[in-house]
Amino acid sequence: MAYLNFPNVSLIGLSACVPRTKMENKSLTIFTDAEAEKFIASTGVERRRVAGKDVCTSDLCYQAVDGLIRDLGWEKPEIDCLIFVSQTPDYILPATSCLLQNRLGLKSEIVALDISSGCSGWIYGLSVISGLLSAGNLKKGLLLVGDTILKTCSTADRSAFPLFGDAGTATAIEYKKGEEGFKFHLACDGSNFETIIIPEGGYRNVVTESSFEMKEFEPGIRRKRNQLFMDGMNVFSFGIQKAPESINLLSAHFNIPLDQVDYFVFHQANKYMNENIRIILGLNPDKVPYSLKDFGNTSSASIPLTLLLSCKYLAHTRKNIIACGFGVGLSWGSVFMKTVKPVCPDLIEV
Amino acid sequence: MELINFVKDFAELFEETDANFFKPSTKFRDIEEWSSLVALSVIAMAFVKYKVRLSGDDIRKSLTIEDIFNIVKAKQ
Secondary structure, three states: OEEEEEOOEEEEEEEEEEOOOEEEHHHOOOOOHHHHHHHHHHHOOOEEEOOOOOOOHHHHHHHHHHHHHHHHOOOHHHOOEEEEEOOOOOOOOOOHHHHHHHHOOOOOOOEEEEEOOOOOHHHHHHHHHHHHHHOOOOOEEEEEEEEOHHHHOOOOEOOOOOOEOOEEEEEEEEEOOOOOOEEEEEEEOHHHHHHEEOOOOOOOOOOOHHHHOOEEEEOOEEEOOOOOEEOHHHHHHHHHHHHHHHHHHHHHHOOOOHHHOOEEEEOOOOHHHHHHHHHHHOOOHHHOOOOHHHHOEOHHHHHHHHHHHOHHHHOOOOEEEEEEEEEOOOEEEEEEEEEOOOEOOOOEEO | OOHHHHHHHHHOOOOOOOHHHOOOOOEHHHOOOOOHHHHHHHHHHHHHHHOOOOOHHHHHOOOEHHHHHHHHHHHO
């Protein structure tokens, strides 16, 4: 079992940036009115934010983090590490974290790295940055997490395109001696790697002319082989088992009674799956915030975006929070933390 | 695990179709109310009530309710 405990670190700031452009699911031509209503009722997704052709994930994260650094009162030379988590980087190489180090004007004596991860990415990224900071050699770190995942979706695939939205987030982590820090459970199962996949365009199946041929896989589901595929039934089956299991393992291993947790922030997969997870765990709806309605499934950004939008809950007193991410990989994990009045600027739109 | 109870659990996932319509031999895809969402509810029911994780392929290769029952039983 992969359990991690990193004390002496604290989440002190959180921000997010979304594209200004909204796309209403009721207006999509791939749906009839009745189909759109049915889709919205089951997924909970009414609209999403869509990044323009020239807007990358790093642009959204840059906007999110630049203001956060100012609001925190951090001096840029104090920032010791920067981690960028995404499956939509600027380039195949170099790592986007290096580009962001330069663009943000951060010092070159910095630990900067990319992590390729999706729905569980914020949890994994938080574990890595916490591990880097926990010993106290590095004091301040930025975790930049997001995706412009709609760029990978076929507009003619009504199983994926109406579900996803674009967003970038920034999480500020600081070394603070004596803080309880973060407790993690992490896991993965690569045997089901084809459940969520872009089959062609990497180095296993390099892009060819046929990668760009539009094919109908089912009625209403047309895509190219260099676009996102998702096996909805397998994702659902995986999610309703592994998300509750991870939270229960975390709770048992670290002796965290679930009734003492104030909020459970799940990856925003879709409402039907997340409600099943909530019910399996026996959680009160008031303890489970959502951002699906207005932002859709924002992939790796969904947990910090949901946390930010629920920030009114975080701003007053110490809150016990469990967050759980699950998805592409297949990969999943949970974290327990106590937030103490983190700096949370208003959502940024560009 | 009894087939008759499984058929009853299966029937409860449908809102409009009469419960008496459901038999072990019912070809569930022929039910007008069948949808991808109902397929997910079958997966949820198997997990919550029978502690069995059905895959997408389990549903795709099944024709009748009894076919799904047999898979659930084999996985228990």
